[in-house]
Amino acid sequence: MSADGKVADYIPELSLMSAELFSLSCQGIDSPLIETGDSGQFFTMQSISKILALSFAIENFGRDNVFRHVGMEASADSFNSLMRIEMTSSKPSNPFMNAGAIAVCSLIYKAYKDGSACRLIAFMKSITGRENGFDERVFASEKRSADRNRALAFFMKSMGLLHGNVEAILDLYFTLCSLRCTSGDLAKIGAMIASGGISIHSGEKILTKETVFTVLGLMSACGLYNESGEFAVRVGLPGKSGVSGGILVSVPGRMGIGVFSPALNAKGNSVAGIKALELLSEKLNLRGLGE
């Protein structure tokens, strides 16, 4: 599948991916995984991992505690903006913007220190049934290109909105961004959410209903940065994208979908990924409209 976008290059290591790659995976709640395209291709989760961090934090620290440090609203600002934090002198708009996710990571790091990354990797394994590790070169590349995220963290810290060792918190954040996955892994995570929190792989209850509601709601409201509204119009499903070109979608009660294609549009979302989801959503009436 061709694509008009451009592979992310602000993190040098990401730019090595071929723009031609494409894979699509669907994991039904009660049916086997179906995949097409380059479904064996690993890529890094990037912002999609913000779902894992958020879910993990709510499960471990409680929803109210988490949202004392981050808001629930979409913002028209770009993913790495901090203007609104200065303007309102208050917590980041939502946990899917960089500033918000860094705040979530600070909570995790505060509780589990250097054990944080291992726990999140184990958390992901409990959902997908396997462990892919993280990409050390991408991690190193992120860390070297991290001035904006460093600015976000120090800015929040200076306003009392974030506590702890900035570099350690950012290391956790970059580790999450660098987690390896395939579109199949994304589909399994999406299916777990779609099923109300139960791992398709093990049948284990992973998330409480409250966490599922929260994650799904935020995916609807702000899962695709400042393209979330247009995604809601074109695809009409809760999703979460990453600059590696992946998009995770959860169709409540039906399935999880993972799609991957590295060429991005100007807002940092996969061009072919969105197109594929749009076609799929309409073809399978995934919005569930009456006919």
Next chain:
Amino acid sequence: MSADGKVADYIPELSLMSAELFSLSCQGIDSPLIETGDSGQFFTMQSISKILALSFAIENFGRDNVFRHVGMEASADSFNSLMRIEMTSSKPSNPFMNAGAIAVCSLIYKAYKDGSACRLIAFMKSITGRENGFDERVFASEKRSADRNRALAFFMKSMGLLHGNVEAILDLYFTLCSLRCTSGDLAKIGAMIASGGISIHSGEKILTKETVFTVLGLMSACGLYNESGEFAVRVGLPGKSGVSGGILVSVPGRMGIGVFSPALNAKGNSVAGIKALELLSEKLNLRGLGE
């Protein structure tokens, strides 16, 4: 049902409503209207009418034409903000903020001039099967309290983002805000959208699939002003609120819901309305999650 909020008073006429009023109506796609509470009580649609204006405009002028004048993204700004328009020198963020809705009204007024209001009233009648007119005292009160909306319109006009006679466009906008309805009317509009665009009352095809996708998507992304994210978390359904205390919800493939209770929270949404929808959504598993 008691409520902790406060009846809107920035438009004097709205403040006359009793905070104790409450009604809830559900219109299934294939089942009769069920209602409870003060379901005979009329109130004005206020911002809920922005759904009508948007749907009407897309049907008559085409989606691309409409969104040349207004965006599709939620903004963390308040409903009557214009900061972002100045900051970006570009069209209003979405058609559910005042500025965006005024832009939509300008398109309608340009096409139908003084016949615009009649056409919109007829459009609503084609959905609900009845005509309730508009509240002239609320209309007059809105017009007298309209300095902020006037500022929005003149601001957009000065930037070439809006054309035509500002007072005439605002008159159309206030007429829409002043349309009378019951929670049952809202439920019928919600059901029409839920069914994919077919009037429950007449079986007539009112909206194309494209319009339905667009309206549903924007309800999900920005239907409750800068409380849309929290609504997505707590209720998890596409909705649209108004400062009169009404909320319209559409459950794709299942039903439309109208709820009404005039006491509002700080973000301008009905306190009891949101609570009732939250309970209903969970009780009836309206998110459609697997169990």
Next chain:
Amino acid sequence: MSADGKVADYIPELSLMSAELFSLSCQGIDSPLIETGDSGQFFTMQSISKILALSFAIENFGRDNVFRHVGMEASADSFNSLMRIEMTSSKPSNPFMNAGAIAVCSLIYKAYKDGSACRLIAFMKSITGRENGFDERVFASEKRSADRNRALAFFMKSMGLLHGNVEAILDLYFTLCSLRCTSGDLAKIGAMIASGGISIHSGEKILTKETVFTVLGLMSACGLYNESGEFAVRVGLPGKSGVSGGILVSVPGRMGIGVFSPALNAKGNSVAGIKALELLSEKLNLRGLGE
């Protein structure tokens, strides 16, 4: 004198001026008026009249009363911005931005109603010794092109920052903008301020010391819109510019200078006017630095 800028055209009537015009007038405190170039050419005061409105308002209503409605600080925003008013929910930054000047006009209009313009024309005559009236075609053109100023006024009114009839207040504002003058008139006003408030023409005490301090201070801080800092660096004297191409400068204890040349730079200030003032300031050591 040639100029690289562009004659203002956002008010159509202004665009009729020839870009080639240039005049320079110096009025010493104790010496006669010296003029060069097209010194007989009339032009409209535009924003330079904001000095008159501010001085008149302080003299008649007291400094504290005036600055209850407008601030004293420069802003990096453009002259017709309202972003900061929304962001801070407070009065306009200073009386030389459009919003601030409209607020000052509202105070004058409140006190003198339809007699306001006459009083201001008489006020100017008391300084310059003559009456040039106002340009009715420019006035009409301003009024027709006034959507941005209308937006500013309605916006402030909606926030309780301005009271009274918006159109009447704007009429006063446009009348001031349309006042006719020559560079010699500007020099006389500048000299009156430079002398500590005494009309060169009549010896009459026009302004108290407090008013002089205030006007001079604000000319230093924000007399040339968001080019005030650069003007302070290049020219180093208190000044006030207008989009007609005039600049008024006051050299405390020494003289007033008026310069006129209609071609403007991107920030709305006269290109040749600033250049001439820069040369003059250095040649005559108008900053008064030790040698």
Next chain:
Amino acid sequence: MSADGKVADYIPELSLMSAELFSLSCQGIDSPLIETGDSGQFFTMQSISKILALSFAIENFGRDNVFRHVGMEASADSFNSLMRIEMTSSKPSNPFMNAGAIAVCSLIYKAYKDGSACRLIAFMKSITGRENGFDERVFASEKRSADRNRALAFFMKSMGLLHGNVEAILDLYFTLCSLRCTSGDLAKIGAMIASGGISIHSGEKILTKETVFTVLGLMSACGLYNESGEFAVRVGLPGKSGVSGGILVSVPGRMGIGVFSPALNAKGNSVAGIKALELLSEKLNLRGLGE
């Protein structure tokens, strides 16, 4: 002299100063230093050192080179704001805001690396004739409390507006902030500027006319953070303040003034310092107005 303000405490070490301290020093161009109050008291220069950094940078790298990295305009934002940098994607508004001064330090550090601080200390000695060193405890305290400045630096770096090692650049910045001085030293620096760039102490030409014009202009436009306009109204002289409670003023052609009193108003400027300057300016007609 009593004061209503509050001694700065955001840098812990600064809060140790007594609010009761006050000193005032005047250095005429052709007359001896006159001092009153606690004129032997040392304090740290804080933001007043931004004048040294700017002067040094212009002299060594040329005005155009310096202002390629920083603007010349006042901003209504607070001294440590970065909102406008994000909003406009461009260089800091002026060299007296923290972001702008850090940008200036980056130029100096790039040229002189670890020799930068020594050169600036020598530069100051060439003006005042003595060397007071810097306060190591204040330096250490600043460095520990530096998250906001760190955020500013990383933010600019991420936008390509600043280059080099952030911590080293900040060390230079904090060293400058920590330079020790008395009000007499400030008066001597002010007199050097007032004389057109000649050291009162040695008769040596320190600054070119161009640098003097630039520094004086920026002191007029934005020397007292977002209180610069009010200072221009009340005092009417080019000044530069610091959060230690010092203010440096330069009266062109006449004298330099240094004033010190640690209790600050809400905008971070010395309450008693401004009051003293206001009285002095009026008493001695330092604005130079005709009488």
